[in-house]
Amino acid sequence: MKVRKFKESTVDKAPTILVLGYFDGIHRGHQALFEKARDLADTKNATISVLTFPENPSIVFSKFNENLLKHLTSDKKRLQLFEKNGVDFLYLTDFTSHFAKLTSHDFIENYLKKLNIAAVIVGFDYKFGSDNGTVKALSDYDIYQIPQISDSNEKISSTRIRKAVLSGDVELANQLLGYHYELSGLVVHGEARGRTIGYPTANVESKDYQYMPATGVYVVDIEVAGKCYRGMASIGYNDTFGGQTKTLEVNIFEFHDEIYGETATVYFLKLIRGMVKFDGVEALITQMKNDEKIAREFV
Template identity: 40%
Template sequence: MQVINLAEPFNKSILPTGDVVLALGFFDGVHRGHQAVIQRAKSEAKKHNVKLAVMTLDMHPSIPFKGVKPQDIKYLTTLGQKNKLFESLGADIMYVVSLNDLLVKMGPQEFVDKYMVGLNARAIVAGSDYTYGKKNIANMQILPKYAKNRFEIIKVKHLNDKEQKISSTRIRKALLCGDIKCANELLGYHYQNNGKVVHGEQRGRKLGFPTINVAVNTQEMLPAEGIYVVKVEIIGKNVLGMASIGRNETFGEGRKVTLEINLLDFSQMVYGENVVVNWYYKLRGQVKYTGPAGLIAQLEKDEENTRNYFKKIR
């Protein structure tokens, strides 16, 4: 898949030639609703024997349009994760559009001319609530006015789950509650976090449950505090584990939230390695113990429950 970054003003010479079907959206999470949009665009591209292009943005639109501070945004998927997911859905081209000042100030007609017609779109596919600027003047209902019959417009209806719209907002709420099962059902795959193995306090080793400490990008959303069943992609392996998101209050108050993972049947030194954490199930909430003995007993139960979980899903 070809990845093309577009920052206003961009040079048209970087654009590939030939018509495309263009799927539009921010696609945070690339959840089942987003997948339906991209799959509809893919079938349209096959029908016309053209390439499928997917357009996303380099930041959450609420930052420039609503004044939200960048540090206050927690993403479900990084651009790197979107890249992999778009490619798995059959995209040929990924456009990453920079939401710089010039683009934010651009009117809807100019945006359509440059970022739809200008990208050789013979058809545009988007969710029915997609906007390409201020909602009241740049929505899907008004798009035919700006399109001027130069491309086909395909609106994809919301996909529902349990009679509610599948949305990034619902997934965030599920993660904030630690409801991994719900989040994964809405995503259509296991929620992931990317991180790097860093040095910790090595307390787990003394307890008989050595852990890796994972530093996750601050803009990625972590599930709620608790103990979880996970699979970790590390040095080319998929390793079962039990993850703890919490403050280790058994060993003191006022500690920062950390992500520690006890990898089962794995003992290699992996400091500095990049990992992908796949979240499967929440075992329990965090508990403050009076001392190490109670914690060790609980960890033994957690390991047993983790192993049983994976036996069951096999």
């Protein structure tokens, strides 16, 4: 897959199936658009292109809050998902005040007409341009609008997945994403307490703007130095010890190595329970033994 800033001089000239949208998470609803794109690319002997934005368009329209910078995936994972879904060319354009003022007609003239389009694919609710143009504005193209995909009679959407992650329902998030919700980060030093209670934990600090699942204890898989292990994670303030900062920590099963400075990827599989402020360390250890049993048995 080639990733480019959208410019007339950088667009590929071969016939292409153009998929339009923002695609936070590239969830099962989004994946349906790419399935159609692959079908059409085969029959029309065309490439697949996506024209999208690196950041959330709401930044231009809404009062700022930090969540506007967050995504369901890291930038790296987002690229991997586009590639896995068959995208050949990813064209990025910044969603700015100037961009937001373009009408649907301007967008077609300045962007679509620069590409050699064999077909256009959009989602069921696609609107574009300052005039809120619909697919009718794209009727000069071979245009496909993909119907909404539901799960448990409810639309699959980035908003629904975001809510599931923030409430700790990572199983629902995973089911709607079609893959496991993940966070990557550097393994850093904590209080060096974990080893003294028989449960060393790799403290994972992410530099990506992503949603952190709700505080609690989770069954996870963790990838470190190219290998994947089962583990159990804690997200919280280590209330039992009066901790002040929120950490993501993973006790990794069948693992005995020093990994400070390594990059680890944590895949969230299931919420086990909420965080508890225990009266003493013994009660915490007893609870962690139980968490371990659940995490080891989870399939």
